[in-house]
Amino acid sequence: MKNEKQRKTLGATQLDRRQFMRLTVMGAGATALLAACAVPTETPAGGDTGAAASGAGEAAAGGGTMVWLGHQEVASLSPDDDGPDIQYVMIRNIHSPVVYYNEFNEPEAVLADSYEVADDGLTYTFNLKQGVLFHDGKELTSADVKYTWDYYRNPDNAAVSVGDFEGVDSIDTPDDYTVVVNMSSVNAASLANWAEFCIVQSEYHAEIGEDAYKAAPIGTGPYKLKEWRAAEFTELEAFDDYFMGRPSIDVVRLDVVPEDSVRMIALQTGDADSSAWPLLVEDSLTLMDDPNFTVYSTPGNSIKHFPLNNTLPQLSDKMVRKALLHALDRQRIIDDLWSGTAQVAHSNISPSSYYYRDDLPQYEYDPEKAAAMLDEAGWTAGDDGIREKDGQKLSFTCTTITGDQARRPIAELVQLMLSEVGVDMQLAEAPVASILEGMRAGTMDASLFNWTYCTNAVEPDPFSTLHSDGGNNFCNFKNDRMDELIEQGLQIVDPAERKPLYDELQAIFVDEVPCLFLQFDNWLIPFSNRIQGLPVDPTASTSYYMRASTWTLSGNG
């Protein structure tokens, strides 16, 4: 009750300029402030500390405010910018996609009644639902779908999603409820990429333009934008005419709370109902044991890894890279530094994927074998204990992300493990933008971060990271057979036919060791049990937030 009341009181007092002036005048003396400090004990907001108590006055069915927490600002609300998870949960509640992969990694039609993929993979036909309304009251038609996809795939509009529409040639709208996409070349990742792209209201978007749209979106989603303050909060309110029925919860708000431990406290005090960005692992484990919370643990798709610059003379030999992996006790890293909430990686593709291959050779922890392999490759210990070959030291620098307190200890432990086999890894720090560019450009030796080496749990394509032309080829990895397999894999739509190609692709990845792959982290997301109707044991992360329209809050009936 306390929190409900607090939220209601607080909702009325947000800091705008007028408020600021008033506050400043009001508090012109320190005595006023000191007096103010004593007040909370007398107000209803602070008077009742029983967080779980529910008041009789709030027994009405439905309603309430659900608060989620993010770690960084919501920079944009355009579907073009739904890459970062935090924006995703807001954008996907404002907009709807035509189809998408749900929290169990199954394709699900949203704006479409049905869809059909031609056998040759060159035509996609979507039959749209009728009577779907945008937040401005206009009905969704095929023109909106065509407009959206055409706009964001047009290179002239400088959208970041252009690459997702690879292979799309033209889009036809034979009638108001049918969309036909003609492909110039097969792109097996189509459904996972462009078909998931959220639809905007075409006339509105064309009128105000993309820049203005980022702050004032109009979609067909269950919630419409109420107020957006990028660095503070994003507040959505229920859309009465949502085509799948008005959501029960009136308001959904995402508060920006950068500090991990403060997000944890806000969940415990009841000031928030979920943290859309993971807490510290120890805190997540604490909440797992707390009967007031449900913590989803879904296998992540991204690998925590050390990308290595494969063009450096000391790292270009795959024997060396294999030896490095044998020198790492990866289970110990998970147990000691990640509270056991991860699994050792044995492939580039996530174990939860259909394409995952579990019969590949595994790199067990064996420092002696590592040393022997390095000897064999011609790297012998120099005077200082560091191996060298032809005057080149087996030494490189790993640049971790500035302030990354979670992963830095891993780099330190790995430094120790590598030094035991005569390999010298120096540590440095740099902001993430510098690292991403440095690794892509090959001006940095190594780093440590999480990144996906397949598209996601349903789509195995690793073009961007493992193809020699890939935009995120951090390892500067170049393997002709790998390039061929990636290109061929995208030409086949049928999963059973595709699988053999990805089997071979994973074998190459494991044999070449382009990066030191450590582990697939579990994605731990906490929900307060105040929320009713949560999905049971989802297998995909983040997408369960798209179910928000079906949830209710207890204490609100």
Added chain:
Amino acid sequence: MGRYIFVRVMQGIVVIFLISVLTFIIMRMMPGDPVYLLFGEGKVRITEEQMQAIRARWGLDQPYYVQYMVWARNMLTGDFGDSLIRTGTPVRQMIFEAIPVTLTLNLYAMLLALSISIPLGIWAGMRRNSFVDYFASIVSAMGIATPNFWLGLMLIVIFSLVLGLLPPFGLRSWQGYILPVIVLAAEQMAVVTRVMRSSTVEVLNEDYVRTARAKGLTERTVIIRHAVRNALLPVVTVIGFNIAFILSGTIVVETVFALPGIGRLFTDSVFRLDYQVVQSLFVLLAALVVVVNLLTDLLYALIDPRIRFD
């Protein structure tokens, strides 16, 4: 006086110009490319043409001197440009949304700090080596030594988690101001108490205080009319100095308490290489420091009639 102010303003303009050039150079020298950050991990294909299109849209494909000229010209007309990361949002809007938050926090923090530390400092100065003096020394040593970050988290744990009295973060109610203001005030309070104490001690040994006492004035009058006014001078210097450093203190507090102020805008923008935001903030802050320094110097003349600027 008028001439003095004119010279100082001219100096200030030169300083601001140099800062703007330096900031521009430093930002461009930082390794990394902000355009990369626009792509989330989910974006599978990134081609060079695509990168170029985005660079062109933001004018990042122009030579550096052209970029600087465009920016400087726009700044002069009050147009701070658009944020690259918060795509398309005018930088001016971002800054003017953040300023009230930081300013309010610091105003309250300073009022709180002064209202406690000035009396405490005077008291400690009057009763040297007494219990009060030791108490004030210990408290101010702790205030200086305690990291803001730790103090903030501890206050959240005590007042939000354990006692349930105050919200753990944000400014959705006036209660949200209390904890961050206390944290900010703690450090300032410590500094001001020490300065006030030592300058009180010094002033009390001055001849004119002895004269005042010899005249038979009450101790109360001696302290308030003769001692305090003179002892305040160094405190004004410290406060002026602190205003210039407001930003460094609020970065931590704004991050811990999730407040959308200038400090967080600044760090976020530096880490994400949001050139326009960082450059504009630097220039505005330089202007603030110049103005505050000038005002501090002028304030001396008000407090100490011996100081003249002619």
